[in-house]
Amino acid sequence: MDNKMNNLLNDFPILQEIVNDEKLVYLDNAATTQKPRQVLDAIRNYYEHDNANVHRGVHTLAQRATEQFEGVRQKVADFIGANNPQEVVYTKGTTEALNWIAASYGRTHLHAGDEIVVSYMEHHSNLVPWQQLALQTGAKLKYIGLTVDGQLDLKNAQQVITDKTAIVSLCHASNVLGVINPIKQVTRLAHQHGAIMVVDGAQAVPHMPVDVKELDVDFYAFSGHKMLGPTGCGILWGKKELLNEMPPLEFGGEMISNVGLYQTDFKAPPYKFEGGTQNIAGVIGLGAAIDYLNEIGLDKIMKHERRLVEYVLPQLTAIQGIEIYGPKDPRQRTGVLSFNLTGVHPHDLASALDMDGVAVRAGHHCAQPLMKYLGVSATARASFYLYNTQTDADLLIRAVLDAKEFFLNGSF
Amino acid sequence: MALSKLSNLYRQVIMDHAKHPHNNHELDRADHEVELRNPTCGDVLTIQLKIADKTVIDAAYTGTGCTISQASASMMTDQIKGKTIAEVEQMVLGFSDMVMGKDVPDQTKLLGEASILQSVAQFPARIKCATLAWKAAYQAIEESESND
Numbered sequence: 042m043d044n045k046m047n048n049l050l051n052d053f054p055i056l057q058e059i060v061n062d063e064k065l066v067y068l069d070n071a072a073t074t075q076k077p078r079q080v081l082d083a084i085r086n087y088y089e090h091d092n093a094n095v096h097r098g099v100h101t102l103a104q105r106a107t108e109q110f111e112g113v114r115q116k117v118a119d120f121i122g123a124n125n126p127q128e129v130v131y132t133k134g135t136t137e138a139l140n141w142i143a144a145s146y147g148r149t150h151l152h153a154g155d156e157i158v159v160s161y162m163e164h165h166s167n168l169v170p171w172q173q174l175a176l177q178t179g180a181k182l183k184y185i186g187l188t189v190d191g192q193l194d195l196k197n198a199q200q201v202i203t204d205k206t207a208i209v210s211l212c213h214a215s216n217v218l219g220v221i222n223p224i225k226q227v228t229r230l231a232h233q234h235g236a237i238m239v240v241d242g243a244q245a246v247p248h249m250p251v252d253v254k255e256l257d258v259d260f261y262a263f264s265g266h267k268m269l270g271p272t273g274c275g276i277l278w279g280k281k282e283l284l285n286e287m288p289p290l291e292f293g294g295e296m297i298s299n300v301g302l303y304q305t306d307f308k309a310p311p312y313k314f315e316g317g318t319q320n321i322a323g324v325i326g327l328g329a330a331i332d333y334l335n336e337i338g339l340d341k342i343m344k345h346e347r348r349l350v351e352y353v354l355p356q357l358t359a360i361q362g363i364e365i366y367g368p369k370d371p372r373q374r375t376g377v378l379s380f381n382l383t384g385v386h387p388h389d390l391a392s393a394l395d396m397d398g399v400a401v402r403a404g405h406h407c408a409q410p411l412m413k414y415l416g417v418s419a420t421a422r423a424s425f426y427l428y429n430t431q432t433d434a435d436l437l438i439r440a441v442l443d444a445k446e447f448f449l450n451g452s453f
Numbered sequence: 454m455a456l457s458k459l460s461n462l463y464r465q466v467i468m469d470h471a472k473h474p475h476n477n478h479e480l481d482r483a484d485h486e487v488e489l490r491n492p493t494c495g496d497v498l499t500i501q502l503k504i505a506d507k508t509v510i511d512a513a514y515t516g517t518g519c520t521i522s523q524a525s526a527s528m529m530t531d532q533i534k535g536k537t538i539a540e541v542e543q544m545v546l547g548f549s550d551m552v553m554g555k556d557v558p559d560q561t562k563l564l565g566e567a568s569i570l571q572s573v574a575q576f577p578a579r580i581k582c583a584t585l586a587w588k589a590a591y592q593a594i595e596e597s598e599s600n601d
Contacts, residue, residue, distance in 0.1 A: 386518065388521070389519045389521070393456070
């Protein structure tokens, strides 16, 4: 860990928190990440000095707010390798972005008999919108299978994606298995069959360099709060020609160019999608989060997480009774580790870890079809991020061993 | 040591019920059956009741879950057998209040052994695990009343 990575712990006040008399070890980053002072300051600074509504005032504050708000669009575009800030649409988060693609693009482009392809590892937010779209249009929903070690089965993908496929939608990285999907290859396959490629990037953008141009995908969605930003702010990126074809879903202020008594002309994208006053402070916070991540570098963050996984995975695997889901090779995964301990329900395990100050998630992780596919009702999940250390990994292992002792040997 | 705090939740009686649950089987001819799901973890619990003369004459459950949900289902099915449906309704409401940290008059008399689950009140994340079986029983009883 270089100096920059070392010092960053001081940027996150919450990491000093004492939980159940123990120092907090925050390992629930796949659910949401903590926020550095720089992000908190940016939001506070905006409210203390620049707060005004954007795009609709001639006064100075309105101008300052607008500049910051629109400036983040460029930052986001640069961050994900997009051509044009006008392809960056602000949303509430990944869920809203994926819903909009399904409800707007999907409803206007799909017909009965068309096929939508997802995989068994999708989060409900990249599954339920497509189920609804299939029900509404008469399109058919199909699933790409997984290999035994929890990777996307590319051979199966070649069979499932056909000329009938209109939309392929996959997560870039799984929120349960931690596996990184071969988006570029699947995109090529989708395009060969005339389908568009949608990517749920919620678990990827915070953890690795992402370049939508290089991936050649058509839509890409992600959330600010999983990458050090505030909640309630996320991004829908889409190719300009596709965004142009999409009708807006929310009508009202700011998204119009001319309103008559019975008819209205809409603005061009991205503005036609952004009806009403936006989450301005959230967007500004997201901009500060991107600055923070850029300062460190996504390459370094990815390496840091990989080193932690390389360190903790063998130790976790060595505990008798532990089953880990997803690829065993740290190079094929992010810092998300889902596991079960034989004889201990993940809820009980998570409560025990919490007593040691270790925050992990237990449950189905909004991926019930995947749980069924894995043959489990739930798992525990530890997920690492840039501010986690080897000490955190050690404390996780110790807490799991404690819990095992407590529940299986009854020594307490 | 942090695990001593854990023993506040996982008392020996609770562990025993979870490891060797009572009434964890299907009833021969159940009058009422309700399946409930814990939405946070996906655990499924099915409660079956036999009711005659407005009295629960038998109760059992199936399904898997965490220590707390299993122990709670085991204790509840023990405790509601032989009680009238009016009594069971009181017990369910009392149990719910108890695990949310409210004072329940005559708690031990009302809930018997299940009153040990009072410790759940200190672990708010686990309240839903504890109440799952009781909610299912309440629904089963409501069903029985609407059938009358």
